[in-house]
Amino acid sequence: MSTTTSHTPPESEGQPEEAAGPGGRSARLIQNEATTEIPVHLLFRDSGTDPVTVPLKPAVVARRQGIGEQPRLRRQPPVRRRPLPEVDPELVERPARVLPGAAGALAGACGIAGCLATSWWAGLLPSGAVQALGLPASAGFGPAQWAAYVGAGALGAFGFGGLARGRTGRAWVLGLFGRYRGTVRRTGLLWVNPLVLRRRVDVRLRHWRSEAMAAADPDGMALRVVVLVVWRVRDTARAVLGIEDHEAYLTECVEAALARVPVEPAGGTRGGVTAARDCLTRLVAEETGPVGLEVFSVQPVRVEYAPEVAAAMHRRRIAALDARQRASMLSSVVDSVEDTVTRLTVRGLVELDDYERKVLVRDLTVAFCSGRGEPS
Structure with missing residues (x-):
């Protein structure tokens, strides 16, 4: 009840x-x-x-002023990072169809031979050369000769015009009438359709040393940081066709990452440059991965304070070093005094009361501090 x-x-x-x-x-x-x-x-x-x-709800300590009503606790929604816009999923690197260079050279030679034969057929060769070669007389210049000239000339231009030389570390992105037709990474003499548009891409391992960029240390002080970025083009189709300028995009991603990651100058105690390098590499790799770039390392190579705070931070660091040196010297002096007094009393060399012990400790401390303070 x-x-x-x-x-x-x-x-x-x-x-x-x-x-x-x-x-x-x-x-x-x-x-x-x-x-x-x-x-x-x-x-x-x-x-x-x-x-x-x-x-039950969490207790509220404050009341709204003037009305006596307790304010409602509104839970802030978590800030969600907007995902990067996806590149066309069909835009993925694939090998293009090319022929060995010998096929293009053979087609060009056939075109030249066809042009010579058509010239003899049209009677355009000198009569002395025709008689020396023992060829029969020509039939004259007409529509058939015109058609033969056009065909042979087109074959020769098509054969020689498609010859290309593939180099190690270089690739071509091919496009025909605005459509991606594949990527050529082969080396040596090749024959590529001369009607397609070729865009040369450097796919070697590349490094880029930036200019001084703005950053901040863990305490929010302004820095100037120079970074070394090691990267390469992994997907040529996305890097060339999926974005306007992949090199400029990489630069902007590095600047954005420096604005988000605190970088500690050399000599710090919070992880230093190694922690900043790992975090910068991860962030930049996530940003540039969807556009076909592969980032291996983003490492700060020079970290210095901005000119407006450099003098103040230099004085602050000198003061900190001086304080650490003084603390270390004092600890060493105290240890030396304690060891000396302990040895004297344990071995029975002296018998000291409290007053004499204090005097001895004072004298030894002054002597050790004076000796350590003298320049060597």
Whole structure:
């Protein structure tokens, strides 16, 4: 059997009497100088069952000024990073169809031979050369000769015009009428369709040393950082066709990563350049991966404070070094004094009372500090 116990505040506290609430339940009113009247109902059932379960909320310490109402706690939604725009999924590097260079050279030679034969057929060769070669007389120049000239000339131009030399570490991105037709990574003499548009791409392992870029240390002080980026083009189709300028995009990604990652100057104690290198490499690799670039390392090679704070930070570092040196010297002096006094007393060389011990410790400390302070 559950009972409900009500407590009636004394009249001296300025509380009003209980007022009847809906359903016959008693409602309690809270009223003072800074708040309005707020009904507070007892959260129990009239029957003998268990009380109503009410979810508890975090306590609020402050009240809204002027109205006496407690502010509502609004949970801030987590900040979600917008994903990078995806490149066309069909734009993936694939090998292009090319022929060995011998096929193009043979076609060009056939075209030249066809042009010579058509010249003899049209009677354009000197008569002395025709008689010396023992060739029959020509038939004259007509529409058939024109067609033979056009065909032989087109074959020769098509054969020799498609010859190309593939080099190690270089590739061609081929496109025909605005459509990607493949990538050529083969080396040696090749024959490529002369109608396609060729774009040369450097696919070797490359390194880029940046200019001084703005950054900040873990304390928010302005820095100037020079980084060395080791990278290469992994997917030529996405790097050339999926983005306007992949080298400029890499530069912007490095600058954006430096704005997000604190870089500690040399001699720091929070991970130094190694932690910054790992974090910068990971961020830049994530940003440039969708556009076909592969980043191996983004390493700060020179870190210095900005000109506006360089003098102040230099004085601060000198003061810190001086403080560490003084602390180290003091610890060494104390250890030396303690070791000397302990040896003298343990071996029984001297018998000291408290006053004499203090005097000896003082004299030894002054002597050791004076000796260590003299320049060598």
